[in-house]
Amino acid sequence: MENQTRVFEFILLGLSEQPLQQQVLIGMSCSLYLIGCMGNLLTILAILLDPHLHSPMYFFLSNLSLLDICFTSTTVPKMLVNYLCRHSTISPQACLAQMYFFIAFGAAESILLSVMAYDRYLAICCPLHYMTIMNALRCALLVTVPWTSANLISMVHTILMTRLSFCTNRIPHFFCDINALIKLSCSNAQVNKMLMLVLGGSVVLMSFVCIMASYTPIAVAVWKVPSAQGKWKAFSTCSSHLCVISLFYGTIIGVYFNPASTHTTQRDMVATVMYTMVTPMLNPFIYSLRNRDLKSALRKLLKGNHLA
Template sequence: MGGVNHTTVTEFFLLGLSAHAEQEVVLCGLFLGLYLVTLSGNLLIILAISCDPRLHTPMYFFLANLSSVDVCFSSVTVPKMLVNHVVGSKSISYTQCMTQIYFLITFGNMDGFLLSVMAYDRYVAICQPLHYTMIMRPKLCVLLVAVSWVITNLHALLHTLLMVRLNFCFTNTVNHFFCDPYPVLKLSCSDTFINDLMVFTVGGLVFLTPFTCIVVSYVCIFSKVLKFPSAQGIRKALSTCGSHLTVVSLFYGAILGVYMHPSSSYSVQDTVASVIFTVVTPLVNPFIYSLRNRDMKAALRKLLLRS
């Protein structure tokens, strides 16, 4: 390199999910079906919440935002993989790769922040029911979402700029179906100490902040619920949290399986966890919330009958 700080790699090659052409065809067909279901399910939830005045509440406002983020999150990775399969290419340009990393970090973290905001909403509804409308005002709901967007975009910008400063000299084959930050980082011939440091400090802080809010919210919720005099009251309170807890468990379980270890130990198992994180989680979110929610099912039924 002669000490010159520039990037010689202009594109990366994504190995995909399988080295066998037959398996690749089946997997791409499967991913196309999952992607279409993800788009349909989440867009239906957004439309149902928008069209039904009964769902114009803080909880459904946050759910509509979560569905919007899930649509964007799945659209970051799957369409590029499908396009590459159709045109018979595995390449992605350097600019597209860095852009994919930026939006992957943004929407991935935004999911976590929205889940923490929804946990706070459930805390207020159960622990402060008489003051709920006064606390969860529309201005506060919009502010919580706006602040989350600012934090996640700044966080993504930090990691993307740190990635851009690295040199990629010769190896440009990414052992994945999208530009995951860890596999791409392993390809650099520069010193990645600062990148690793920011991942485990700033990245850890951005990860732990919403996770801690969720844990604290549910500790307070369960403490309050256990004091209810009747079993029916306990079941009613917990039923409002069941869907959210399911989504939280799936989301953070996948994150822990992929990113909570050094980048040098990336393996096939991590690819499976990445598929769950980037494809399965946005897919199941609308089903979890709609199938367990009477108001949501009624709104979806009304929307489908009207159309």
């Protein structure tokens, strides 16, 4: 950001400017972050150590857990350090880096959720050919696509952000959010706004279309199952994923794709806290509570038993 206008560092205003509220929110954020990281880390370890979980579904789930850890670690630790050290500034370079990784991990998670929906479609609608189609090479490719495409999208946003100059350095947020930075710009940011809608909308829309295309035949297949027990068993393999999708996309759309007239700082902050802290914290609990095999593996891991 060498071409900025008299801005050599940014000031992150945090979750609240009220001292008492800030203490409560910081304590809550720290708890959510630690619980989320621990839950996702245990999920990854359980999947790695239990041979019974070495299947495509759990391979994608372990990648989702890794993304959740990276996603929250991009913003929350910096916020906590700022609060503890009473130092709320961030350099332009660090701000750009934070924005880059936040967009990259968020976009990768969005695309990975659609990959997981495709995996559930094959498992339920094509069970006889599932292991043949979802071989190791295809699984690796389906994981590489979200990481690669998300980083390319994030790179475009970051490069365009370097073109802007800023007349103020006070960011009304707890991290360098692309929306907040664009609002601080005193130069023409129409290209940034347009690409944020086009690229961001494309990721969300394409992921949503893939999810709907996967779950429509799943719903038809589940409906055709004759027994109630069989229907519940088929539905239970997808219910966790549907819960995670609803939480993630609901808050993302609420922040980035609603009309500007409906936005308020407090509303956007609450929605951002939901998808940056609450959703990544809830994901491992949603999957473990709904999945008997994963629950058993986690129980063995916590007891220190040899997983075999």
